[in-house]
Amino acid sequence: MSLQLYIERLEEFSAKCGAPVIRNPLASGIFGRVEERHIVLRTGLSLEQQILTLAHELTHLIAHCNANPRIHRTVCEYEAEAVERWVGAELKLAPFAEEAPDLSSITDDLLAGSVVRVRWAACTLVDAARDGVSAALSRERLQA
Numbered sequence: 001m002s003l004q005l006y007i008e009r010l011e012e013f014s015a016k017c018g019a020p021v022i023r024n025p026l027a028s029g030i031f032g033r034v035e036e037r038h039i040v041l042r043t044g045l046s047l048e049q050q051i052l053t054l055a056h057e058l059t060h061l062i063a064h065c066n067a068n069p070r071i072h073r074t075v076c077e078y079e080a081e082a083v084e085r086w087v088g089a090e091l092k093l094a095p096f097a098e099e100a101p102d103l104s105s106i107t108d109d110l111l112a113g114s115v116v117r118v119r120w121a122a123c124t125l126v127d128a129a130r131d132g133v134s135a136a137l138s139r140e141r142l143q144a
């Protein structure tokens with residue numbers, strides 16, 4: 001499946017979640033961020049970087065932005081990075097294409113609550129990229 005198609009599906013999922021994706025020249029070192037009603041991607045990223053950055057920012061959007069009680073920012077970053085690796089390994093994206101096929105090792109250093117969120121977010125986003133928005137939304141409803 002083409003990387004461009006993964007990007008289009010993840011963007012469609014983001015829009016369905018209320019945060020359409022826009023592209024801006026962000027400060028150096030920043031690939032993306034969640035703003036109030038958008039996910040902002042840095043212009044000029046490679047296709048792989050766009051997918052991994054979307055996975056990272058979508059994790060914040062679907063798992064962290066409305067969390068109650070709030071999740072500590074450092075924990076949020078660990079989780080978003082784990083989801084990024086997971087999605088990268090599943091979709092065979094550099095630099096994660098060679099990760100061990102045992103995806104559970106990706107969450108080895110995380111707390112139990114994080115493992116649950118990371119698995120759910122990663123599976124939701126892989127569904128969105130591979131099978132489209134409706135597959136991802138049905139999984140998202142399961143969590144509630």
Ligand SMILES: [Zn+2]
Nearest residue numbers: 056060077080
């Ligand atoms: Zn982040």
